[in-house]
Amino acid sequence: MRMGFREHIQTEKLPQHVAIIMDGNGRWAKQKGRLRTFGHKVGVKAVRETVEGAAEIGLKVLTLYAFSTENWNRPKLEINTLMNLLVETIHQETPRLINNGIQLRAMGDLSQLPKNCQIQLQNSIDQTADQTGMILNLALSYSARWEILRAVKELANQVRVGLLNPDDINEAVFSKHLCTAEFPDPELLIRTSGEQRISNYLLWQIAYSELYFTSCLWPDFTREHLFEALVAYQQRERRFGKISEQVAPL
Numbered sequence: 001m002r003m004g005f006r007e008h009i010q011t012e013k014l015p016q017h018v019a020i021i022m023d024g025n026g027r028w029a030k031q032k033g034r035l036r037t038f039g040h041k042v043g044v045k046a047v048r049e050t051v052e053g054a055a056e057i058g059l060k061v062l063t064l065y066a067f068s069t070e071n072w073n074r075p076k077l078e079i080n081t082l083m084n085l086l087v088e089t090i091h092q093e094t095p096r097l098i099n100n101g102i103q104l105r106a107m108g109d110l111s112q113l114p115k116n117c118q119i120q121l122q123n124s125i126d127q128t129a130d131q132t133g134m135i136l137n138l139a140l141s142y143s144a145r146w147e148i149l150r151a152v153k154e155l156a157n158q159v160r161v162g163l164l165n166p167d168d169i170n171e172a173v174f175s176k177h178l179c180t181a182e183f184p185d186p187e188l189l190i191r192t193s194g195e196q197r198i199s200n201y202l203l204w205q206i207a208y209s210e211l212y213f214t215s216c217l218w219p220d221f222t223r224e225h226l227f228e229a230l231v232a233y234q235q236r237e238r239r240f241g242k243i244s245e246q247v248a249p250l
């Protein structure tokens with residue numbers, strides 16, 4: 001691929017939060033005549049590349065879709081491989097995260113994960129908690145509808161016990177009950193593998209995100225692909241319902 005997107009990035013116009021749907025591991029492996037699980041293994045390399053590229057360029061938050069609620073419906077063998085890979089990778093990568101100043105977080109219905117997975121995840125989250133660089137937020141056993149329903153239940157309970165007046169529920173209050181409460185909404189959402197759908201990811205938060213789809217399969221994704229997406233993002237005009245003259249720089 002063409003190189004050199006990095007030098008075209010305007011650092012003062014970087015998004016703070018980028019979300020990625022890492023898709024295409026299975027097809028990548030199939031093209032090579034290998035098992036789908038091989039694609040997931042090689043996909044880990046792309047995760048490392050992307051995380052380090054994102055931290056290097058100065059993103060504040062990177063949210064990666066690693067395993068969806070719907071992914072629990074995959075064959076058991078594939079789920080097991082993914083969970084084992086998750087434990088191994090998090091264990092191995094924690095020192096590198098610390099070297100790069102990266103703080104690990106996770107969001108989703110984490111109680112559904114195997115116990116060893118939950119323990120390793122919490123370990124790495126604790127170990128990186130003091131880091132002050134980029135936040136790497138993993139969406140695990142996550143779906144946006146699960147997250148939204150959870151928020152609705154929390155709000156309903158607050159109303160029931162008299163802590164909240166329904167009239168006081170607004171976008172800001174609602175956002176505070178989502179898993180991403182501390183983060184700004186992602187300005188940019190990237191999906192690899194050529195699929196053009198959201199697959200139950202961050203439905204509330206991407207209301208005004210720029211969507212970027214690339215045919216690149218996840219195991220082939222490199223920091224250059226990330227930088228290419230950032231350049232494309234910076235070329236877009238974000239109007240938020242206004243007209244061009246209102247938002248264009250003078």
Ligand code: IPE
Binds near residue numbers: 027
């Ligand atoms: C993304 O790749 C990884 C996960 C969803 C865990 P896929 O496994 O969905 O690969 P494809 O889309 O079948 O090629």
Ligand code: IPE
Binds near residue numbers: 024
């Ligand atoms: C979305 O990819 C979930 C993750 C990347 C973890 P999928 O491959 O599961 O999504 P669909 O099935 O194509 O919608």
Ligand code: MG
Binds near residue numbers: 023024025
């Ligand atoms: Mg897929």
